[in-house]
Amino acid sequence: MGKFLRKSLDKLYLASGILASLFLIAILGLIVLQMVARWTGETFRGAPDYAGYAMAASSFLALAYALNAGAHIRVSLLLTALGRYRRLGEIWCFGVGTFLSWFFAYHAIKMTHGSYRWNDISQGQDATPMWIPQSLMSLGVIILAIAFADHLVRLIFVGSHNIKEEALDAHVE
Numbered sequence: 001m002g003k004f005l006r007k008s009l010d011k012l013y014l015a016s017g018i019l020a021s022l023f024l025i026a027i028l029g030l031i032v033l034q035m036v037a038r039w040t041g042e043t044f045r046g047a048p049d050y051a052g053y054a055m056a057a058s059s060f061l062a063l064a065y066a067l068n069a070g071a072h073i074r075v076s077l078l079l080t081a082l083g084r085y086r087r088l089g090e091i092w093c094f095g096v097g098t099f100l101s102w103f104f105a106y107h108a109i110k111m112t113h114g115s116y117r118w119n120d121i122s123q124g125q126d127a128t129p130m131w132i133p134q135s136l137m138s139l140g141v142i143i144l145a146i147a148f149a150d151h152l153v154r155l156i157f158v159g160s161h162n163i164k165e166e167a168l169d170a171h172v173e
Helices: 002-039 047-068 076-081 083-117 131-157 165-172
Strands: none
Touching: 002 047, 002 131, 047 131, 076 083, 083 131
16 A cells, blocks of 8 residues: 555656646747747737746646655755754654645635636636636645645654655755
C-alpha cells in the first residue's frame, strides 16, 4: 500500500508539472496567433485574457511539482544552523506550509464555487465563465496542499521528506 501511494503521489506531482508546461505552450500559441492576426489585419478577441488564464493555470499547477523537485526557496541555511534541532525546524516549516496551503485551497474552492453559483463571467471580450480558469487555480493549490501534507507526514513518520536532496544542495551553493 505504501509504495503504491508513494508512486501515485509522485505521478500526481509529475502530471501537474506536465499540465503546467502544456499551459505555457498554450501561452506561446496564443501569442503567436495574436501576432499573426495583427500582421494580417485581423483581431483575435480575448487572446490576452486567455493568455492570462493560461499563465495562472500554469503557475498554480507547477507549485506542487516545484516543491517536490526542490525548486522552491527554502530556509536551508537556517535549518542547517539549527543543528540537531533541524528536524523539528523542518516539521514546523512543513506544518506551517501545510496549514497555509490547505487554508488557501479551501478559500480557492469557495471562490470557484461562488463564481459557478452566481454565473460570474469575465469583464473582458471573451466573457468566459470565471469558474473555469478559477478551477485550474484551485486544482493547483489542492495538489500543493497534498504535497505539503505528504512531506509533513513522511517527515514525522519516516524521518525524512521526499524533496530531492540534490536539488536542495544545488540551490544552497
